[in-house]
Amino acid sequence: MLTLPHIRSSAGWTKLPAILLPVIYLAFGIWELPHYFAWKSAFFMLCVVAMGVVFQLDRLRPGSTRCGWMALLFLLLWWKIPVLTFRYATLITALFFVIEYFYGRLQTLVFITAALIAPAIDFVVNVFSFPIRLWLTGVAGKVLAGINPHVTTAGNMILLGKHEFSVDPACMGLQMMITSLLCGVMLIAIYQRRYGKVLPVTGVLILLAAIAVLNIIANLFRIILLVQLGLPAETPAHDAIGIISLLAYVMLPLLPGVKWMLQRYGKAVLLRDDVSVPPRYGMALQLLLLAGIVLAVAGGNRATVKMDRQVKHLPGYNYVSLEDNIVKQTTAHSLLYVKGIPGFYFTDHQPMICWKGSGFGFYKIQERLVQGARIYTAELKKDKSTLYTAWWYESRARRSSSQLEWRWDALCSGNNYYLVNITVEDEVLLEPEIQRLLDAHLIQ
Template structure:
């Protein structure tokens, strides 16, 4: 009789914990839908794969239900988000709040699901897309050198490889933006499965090494992918273009992970330490904690949504030789018969920028021959824009009126330490000589400083 009661009580206890957890999860998801409607790419491959990775990688310890670590972490992020009202911080706060829910329902959970949630974040996509730009240039150069060893007449111009009259551009996809997210999430799933099967777990230093291996393997796989695409003249849009990427992902990333993860867990895994007694947080205190946390997250969400967007410039800038047009979000357009210039102010160091590679591609242009160049004594990025038969030459850099740089780290550090506003300056002209002349002219007139101080 006692055995039957125990068997019946266990599902009832699980149900009692699950129903409140589902209700609380609904509250946090409602906040996300209210405050981050266009922030999360719900239908992206990375987000959908992350939803699959979280339950596969999650493991809870039912004997330890009293942990408040995610509660305090989420509160700390809320405080930071109140000072720095960024949507990314709100996303992290909600993610930590959901981890607090899982801690209460399943017991103290492992860290792999948290890592999977961070990889699902649009911030990771932005980091890979923008901060890996130098890696793309290095990949292009390395692929060109490898192809020359085969005797092929290869020319490398920035992010473009020329072979037998065909041009191949190494864009964000070729550094493995989607492949990088896929590889890391698949690595988390394989590691979580291996840990669960062996009853062991890896500590964070070993997990960090595994993630580093995945990143390097992904870069190597993409290098061979570029070589194959160029060598066999497989253009974008061809069925073999995507199949080549999948083949390189499987050979250079997934197969090594299938072999490595279980052996890594067997060699360095440790058993979970037993606990003396149960850590149990009183249900009333747990409800109070969730109410408090949900209120804090909601206040942050409200502040982020009412934060004033950068509107039109307060006054029309006057720059000799250019017709100036103030645009929404503190963007100023300068134009004359020779050039079109956009000066796009960035509110603070933690904001994403109006990167030209994103803006122009959204208008249907393709970037070719993107490279670091030197104009007017400054290092800037230059490239060609192609749209059908139309060909334009463009250049861009970050500028606060005194400092010109192409480094993401440099301008963000300067903006943080000196509290100065930077802008993305993008100059476009019909030919290279005109572009260089307009860049020099723009810098001489100090137009950037006039436009970003309005």
């Protein structure tokens, strides 16, 4: 912990910045990231607890400037690419720079925890885990079909008679991936204190990879139990099965695993008699970084490239240009959104996030091949209404349903990609609308 006696023992010229800079960076974080974190959520409270558990200083090694150079790099990226993730990365590494320079060196677990609590990681898990969800549905369906021949699968759904079980991020439990990883780093920190040893970075990464694999296995068993017991979503029993699966298949195997890794590969914490002296040039780096962050905050949000003009206005559609490079085109029976993505590093407002924000559930999600293009189709359900939707990513030259594929092409070729999302009221209208949009080559 950072204590007042420790601050009093510091040199006189370091006392004021050692106290003020953390306050300034925390204030900037609250000002710049008001909607980046769900500040009042239980998950955010877990993040605070996790950071408190893993936070540990080597007070005999102050003066490190490594976080200062990292913060400077993120600051340059913030100026070039004004996304919230780089703002968060700049402010958190600047805060760590103050701590490491004035108080002592931080352990690796602190940096891993800071990365895990970033909403960008949650976005990556939810979006890029989609193929895993479809794969888990197929595996669970085959296992259940061996037990009960009446079980079938359709996209992300398992059908048992008239009952449908949807495997979405919340139901499937990959939503618990970040939670289990945070629990894992806390467990590692607790065992490190108990045994007086520290795992090397490779050991920590191996344990985190094992947690991810165990989480997938836990969710496979979870799906099977939910279908076999006929437990619908949003019930206490449904949630209880998820918690039990997490404890039984992830946390319990992790307890002896972490202990064994520490005993086998952990390195004893070396005690030092001398205290390192912070280099004076570090204060210049502190001031440079502070000035750059102040200028970045004062500069506000810079205008983004207008991408709506590259979207064709289709005949028969009403055309409206919205904010954030979104074009909306409508007919009496269809709704088309074309959303420009400024770069490979941006989030893409994909339908599984946007439609769920409007209260719709996703069912029967499938990847299909239409006119040589891979696209996703799904049913949207809310109360008693059902809509039918399809989406893919499109540039002037290519189409793709793969996050990795379109992002890699955007990085290598510089092509601007757009998310195309067509939604209709009647299922028979979806196929003709898809073919019409593919033939139209929307991006010009």
